[in-house]
Amino acid sequence: MAASSRGSRAVRGILSSSTLCSRCATTYSARLAISSRFYSAATTTTTTTTTEASAVAASTPLPTAETSTKTPYPYDIRSGLILTRPPLLTRTLHPFENAFFFYQKRLEERLNTPFITSIYFKPDTAAQLDWSIKVQERGGTVAKELGTYHGKSSRAWDDELRVGDPLSARETVLESLLKDAAPRVSDDAEVIAPEDVVPVERPAERVSEADRKGDVRRLDRQMERTLYLVVKGADGWGFPADVLQDENLHEAAKRVLDQAAGVNMNTWLVGRVPVAHLVQEPVFGADGTVQKRGRKTFFLKGRIMAGQADLKGNPFGYTDFKWLTREELEKELAPEYFKGVRNMMADR
């Protein structure tokens, strides 16, 4: 089956218009001094130098070198890097999710085949003794986190929690799992007294020390959110950026990061494609001359995996840095600045 030619027909209309270059689909070539001329342009300039200069100049739409030097591109191109720390923790579940999962687990208790102890435990072993002690403490329920509930008994219908019952909360589940993990029987099958039971090590808290202190420079804060590196320069808070010096966006972004925040960060540039941009329009005088050059800032996205920023001796005059979440950025950044970079930020 042959491909449709509709696309090329649609494009032909655009490319044949006078404002677009049909070769490179650029629009600016009419005002720019192009180093590579088409063969027709060379003949035009030669005819201009000969007899009928004014007539040819009027008929040709091509600009002469004189007009193109008058209007240099009125923007500074800057490349910046939005360095992000991805979330380290899974998201906190909604209470409805917790309750729903608990409900499903109890339904599963009603529907599964009974747990057969003899399949999993050899008789008269320490493991079997340990198991039987723990099951007795749970009131005979096999599942660890479901409370006392028997899916096969005559009261199996009573599987719903009352409103406000904390049994489905994450903390309760964690506590019951930790309680179950502690060994109750020693290796030589002797029951450990309840006061001698060694509890297993608790997992670390989801809220870190930096969160409690409100330390915005540490990277182990807000661990279930994405953090963004912002620096304080002459224009206030913003992402590190610098003017391009005859290099590409990603090279410039890497240079900016190394110069501004030091090399002691394990970072990765996600791609070469800019994820956000800010445009400051130039100010023109009455005669069309540029009073104040505009700025185009393109931001690339980077990820940090280890290390910490260090602004010591940076050439951009940055004085301070912070690792902020999106909501905190909204307070720190200027509104139009935030509006420009808002779209690249994930919800979490």
Added chain:
Amino acid sequence: MSTSTSRPFSTTPSLLARKLPTPSSSSAKPARRNRAAPKSENFNRIRTLRRNMFSPAPPPLRMARQRYLRHWTIHRAWMLFRRKQHEAIEKERSRMHAGMFNACEELRKTVGPGSRGEGYLYRVAMEKKGIYGLEGVPIEYARFQTDTPAKEAWNHDWKR
């Protein structure tokens, strides 16, 4: 060989040689063949499995009218919740894509740097060199999100 009878129409020698059981041998108790067979080392395990593997499936859930209505409500609430989550994810992705698209469009209309023409930076940004392959994504980036942080949640002292 007086009790053996041969079939007159059979010519197969093995059938001809076959003996029919005599009344005296059928009355005697046959020898138990599996008495000599040794038990395998997994005998107990297999016995447990065979006793329990074929337990009947539990009956399906039966709910009265009010209970079933509650179940149905919970189910609908869950579907609504999932729908909202999916829509939020979709919206987030399209927003991020739109941000990238607008930035690329602006980049395509940009002249420079230096003597470079319009769209040079855009064409370079669209290049896919070094993106794929073993060195494309650093292995440290393959860290999973966990429920609880590590003992040292972040390595601040990492040095190049």
